[in-house]
Amino acid sequence: MKKVDENSRIKTSMGTLTEDSITVRGNDLVNDLIGKVDTAALLFLEITGRLPNELENTLLNAMIVAIAEHGMMPSVIAARLTLMGAPESFQGAIASGLLGAGDVFVGPTSNVARLLQVEAKEFPGTKTETAKKIVELYETRNQRIPGLGHPHHLIDPRSEKLLAMQSALSAPSAYTELMLEVQRIASKRRGRHLTFNAVAAVGSIASDIGIDWRAVRGIGLVARTIGLIGHVFEEIGNPSAQVIWSLVQENTDYSDPTGDES
């Protein structure tokens, strides 16, 4: 057995247990947290290492609530089908659904935050100057700007609501204002209104309350977990997986891979 090098210690500042206490990021769990902070505050503490102030707490709750439940989404369908095959594992169904919370559906909130927290830092200047450079950067890369556009709506009522709350609370808003400027300039250059959607609102407001862009997708993961728990519990009592499966079977056409069957 090799001697374990003192330099090879595992370091964490998340939490620790002793005989007498549980410490969560510098706070005594029993005396300082339970009954004193809510679920969103705990998430904020986990990510940032400090407890949120009241407006940060309120906005984080609002963002989680805004994106948790949208009915029969792909991740929900996956979780329900997984439960049908493995009813012994509630957590397996939830995990199955969470695995779809990737670059397409949840990741874009982190991409908005990266645009604001990282990419925009390359372009110092006025808000308008920075926003213009950002729009040009995405044009050069031939990439869609995350958070802008919606298949059906010119305004996203969730964004409106979140922005109205941010304003009513007089919360920090520099990142959000920059993102709105990006929206304005991009809309003008594209010659049509690009909706400031919920992804843009979450990515911007999360940035304004101090959440690192790489952790922003954590907001979506908590929201998804909650939505998935609701759906999986409904599936236990009122299953729809069998109907979904039959629907898919009835609407599937098989063809041989060689393509030459007659």
Next chain:
Amino acid sequence: MKKVDENSRIKTSMGTLTEDSITVRGNDLVNDLIGKVDTAALLFLEITGRLPNELENTLLNAMIVAIAEHGMMPSVIAARLTLMGAPESFQGAIASGLLGAGDVFVGPTSNVARLLQVEAKEFPGTKTETAKKIVELYETRNQRIPGLGHPHHLIDPRSEKLLAMQSALSAPSAYTELMLEVQRIASKRRGRHLTFNAVAAVGSIASDIGIDWRAVRGIGLVARTIGLIGHVFEEIGNPSAQVIWSLVQENTDYSDPTGDES
């Protein structure tokens, strides 16, 4: 193509989208929920179909906060090791950790709730009579009663705190009182104090605020998701997976399976 039978429709009461609105379990998302309810209230709504009152909301937050973060737990280690191999997938690391939230670590809260909501119903009578029958039932089955016992502590400070909150709020407590009676009787018959641990507190109080036993483990899953997000984000900035892997390698002895080759 078969015609889809009207009787084979998928039914849900979780949520729905129209052109103009998002409905979450009977509530208008934008007008009734965002900014008006917090994350725990949304979880309660998802599971029960109604919004919690203030004391239900407070207790649900307290339970989630109580069990979210305990440092380097097995699920956290799994998530960190997963991130090392797949840094492109934040959600994959979270899902990997959640998959350990099964019968041993998170499931027991549901088992406490099942004991109270289902098994105890078979034994009507006074609280003491019912508790005695329950203890006998587990003795007959030669099964440990979930939620009782702790390797180190006679009292679990998290349980004390949660029970004190329940009492201070004058919240419903019939299930909790039954579980405490189960603890007293089981301790007497075993001839030693069995700790009323955090699992017992969560299973009991969740039952008292109306959460179905099959959904009780959802509380632990939300708490775990939050804790895992914190650890995975720390791992991105200050990785420890390599050290963990080396530690395991250094402390592993390999032997041939047959044990006799020369």
Next chain:
Amino acid sequence: MKKVDENSRIKTSMGTLTEDSITVRGNDLVNDLIGKVDTAALLFLEITGRLPNELENTLLNAMIVAIAEHGMMPSVIAARLTLMGAPESFQGAIASGLLGAGDVFVGPTSNVARLLQVEAKEFPGTKTETAKKIVELYETRNQRIPGLGHPHHLIDPRSEKLLAMQSALSAPSAYTELMLEVQRIASKRRGRHLTFNAVAAVGSIASDIGIDWRAVRGIGLVARTIGLIGHVFEEIGNPSAQVIWSLVQENTDYSDPTGDES
């Protein structure tokens, strides 16, 4: 830092690396395995600690091939939907699909093997006596016997094929014969033919080639992984997740949970 106790070493006989060699369960990977054994033989080695003989190898391949691909199964649909949300994670889509390989779809092969390897051991006697006791045991428990019955077919052509191979190879068949006797007696008592389905064939033949009942579901997991890889790769080139999602949306009826709001 506590001293690591020599008694607390991690023990494994799976494999190990040194500067010069890789050992897999007592075999030198490069000289004894690569190019000399096939994929199924490796699975057999992983589970049993020894390489299979030729008939064991043949039968294990046949079982994997028999259950790998059945078109648009629930796990496949889940994996495709997961890929739509997280195209960056091939492995996440596979994992999502594997999570449905639980007690309902893949677990029953292990249940057949447990019936044969564990439960039947409680009833020594002739094959017929043991089978009769087993059938009675399941009747007493009011439980379906795993592996028997099929919604549409009196014979399962995959079972016929696997049993014919076992016979042609003069492979050990004591467990299979016991399971067939269980089928005969159960059919007689139920007054109708119970199909000896593919689950029964895999559980029985796996037992006959020496695979522990707890590892039998590994056969299904390898088979599923292969099937899922095919479907996920097809999904990358010819996606159907969007159509599936639309189908589900179009066929979903939402109702408020309380059912009474106006």
Next chain:
Amino acid sequence: MKKVDENSRIKTSMGTLTEDSITVRGNDLVNDLIGKVDTAALLFLEITGRLPNELENTLLNAMIVAIAEHGMMPSVIAARLTLMGAPESFQGAIASGLLGAGDVFVGPTSNVARLLQVEAKEFPGTKTETAKKIVELYETRNQRIPGLGHPHHLIDPRSEKLLAMQSALSAPSAYTELMLEVQRIASKRRGRHLTFNAVAAVGSIASDIGIDWRAVRGIGLVARTIGLIGHVFEEIGNPSAQVIWSLVQENTDYSDPTGDES
């Protein structure tokens, strides 16, 4: 209910079931596949839509065997820890381990294949000309070439073995030769020998037998699944998760996130 558009059918060429038969990618499962093809051939069929010839089959088996088992790897540790928390879910432990088969550990085989199948196509010319352009491309991008280099070894014995088999079988080898040329040129420019590691061998040989670069990581996923099944089954009988957990706890130092505790 909207009418389902005939244009919105789900299309697949993976497999289908009828009353009388099961078809897998154009082959009758019972008559053409079970007992006639092995596990690796089935994987090849799933990915390419055709059955492999003998040398393709042999090489695919060799690659899977080469990368399946390496002892206590990170994914194995994750799977064992997951099983400790959720012993009811064999598949959950496997899925937890598979989730680490991402861009760092398994993905690079696909990256080698992409380099050969996609990137090299941009640079027509002799093998040496193309290889030189590829090396320059990676230098320009300041990116490591996948498959080259090893912390300890100048030659990787698995690569040697796989290349020797390819040669002995007179198998197609154009991609492998190009990759070896890339290795030679990159080594010369870096002034030191860059090992042609197992990742390079798998990515190259898989390309030579016709596997699309996006499906190459499927080889690693099948191999991992098999290795994980072995470890999870060992964990059931001889658990090491508790020792691993203790080791991690004993070697972890907690510090408050604010860094100012005294």
